[in-house]
Amino acid sequence: MAELQLRGINKSFGAVKVIHDIDLDIANGEFVVFVGPSGCGKSTLLRTISGLEEPSSGQVLIGGEDVTDFDPSERGVAMVFQSYALYPHMTVEQNLGFGLRMGGMPREQVSERVLEAARVLELTDLLERKPRQLSGGQRQRVAIGRAIVRQPKAFLFDEPLSNLDAELRVQMRIEIAKLHQQLGSTMVYVTHDQVEAMTLADRIVVLRAGRIEQQGSPIELYDNPDNRFVAGFIGSPR
Numbered sequence: 707m708a709e710l711q712l713r714g715i716n717k718s719f720g721a722v723k724v725i726h727d728i729d730l731d732i733a734n735g736e737f738v739v740f741v742g743p744s745g746c747g748k749s750t751l752l753r754t755i756s757g758l759e760e761p762s763s764g765q766v767l768i769g770g771e772d773v774t775d776f777d778p779s780e781r782g783v784a785m786v787f788q789s790y791a792l793y794p795h796m797t798v799e800q801n802l803g804f805g806l807r808m809g810g811m812p813r814e815q816v817s818e819r820v821l822e823a824a825r826v827l828e829l830t831d832l833l834e835r836k837p838r839q840l841s842g843g844q845r846q847r848v849a850i851g852r853a854i855v856r857q858p859k860a861f862l863f864d865e866p867l868s869n870l871d872a873e874l875r876v877q878m879r880i881e882i883a884k885l886h887q888q889l890g891s892t893m894v895y896v897t898h899d900q901v902e903a904m905t906l907a908d909r910i911v912v913l914r915a916g917r918i919e920q921q922g923s924p925i926e927l928y929d930n931p932d933n934r935f936v937a938g939f940i941g942s943p944r
C-alpha cells in the first residue's frame with residue numbers, strides 16, 4: 707500500500723485554479739521530486755500533503771488513512787523549511803527540541819530524540835550554539851533536524867537548499883541522500899534544480915500549470931522525455 711496517496715486533488719485560490727485533478731501514489735520509502743517552472747503548483751501540492759493547504763476537492767491519504775480533514779500536526783509528516791525559520795534566540799538543542807516540548811513530550815524523551823538527531827546530522831558538538839554562530843549548511847542541518855526529531859512517516863522538503871551558495875548546495879544534497887539511505891523514510895522534495903532532481907529522486911514528477919506532465923525515474927525521463935518541456939527540465943540533449 708502506498709504511504710502517500712493523492713486522489714483527484716484540485717485547488718483554486720479564488721477564481722484561479724492552480725491544481726488540476728492530480729492523482730499520485732508515493733510508496734513507503736520512496737524519494738519523489740516535484741519539478742516544474744515557478745508558479746506551476748509544486749508548493750501548493752506539497753502543502754496539500756502537509757495540511758497547510760486544504761484541497762478544493764479530492765483526498766489525501768497517509769498510510770492508507772484519509773487525513774484530508776486533519777490538521778498538519780495530526781498527519782505524522784514533517785515539512786522541512788529553509789534554515790532561516792530557526793529561532794535566533796534559542797540554542798541548537800532548544801531549536802531541535804522546541805516542537806516536541808510544545809507537544810508535551812517528557813523532557814528525557816525530548817533529550818533522547820534531540821541527541822539522536824544531532825548524531826545523525828553531526829551536530830553533537832554544536833548543540834550549545836545559537837543559529838548566528840553556525841554556517842549556512844549547519845543551520846540547514848538544524849532545520850532538517852527539527853523534522854527528524856518528530857520521527858515522521860514522511861518528510862516534505864520545499865526547495866530547502868535554495869538560499870545556500872553553490873558549494874553548500876552540493877554538500878547538503880549529499881547529506882540529504884545519506885539521510886534518506888539511513889532513515890529509509892518517504893521523502894517528497896520540491897526543487898527547480900536539475901542536478902538535485904536527477905541525483906536524489908527515485909521518481910521525478912514534472913508539473914506544468916498544475917498538472918502532471920510526465921513522471922518516471924530520472925533515467926527514464928532523461929532518455930525518453932515526452933516533449934521539449936520535459937527535456938528542458940531534465941536536461942536531456944534534445
Ligand code: ADP
Binds near residue numbers: 748
Ligand atoms: P510553485 O511552488 O510551483 O512555484 P505555487 O504552488 O507556490 O507554485 O503557486 C501556484 C500558483 O498558485 C501560483 O500562480 C501562485 O501565485 C498561486 N498561489 C499560491 N498560493 C496562493 C495563495 N495563498 N493565494 C493566492 N494564490 C496563490
Ligand code: MG
Binds near residue numbers: 748749750
Ligand atoms: Mg514553491
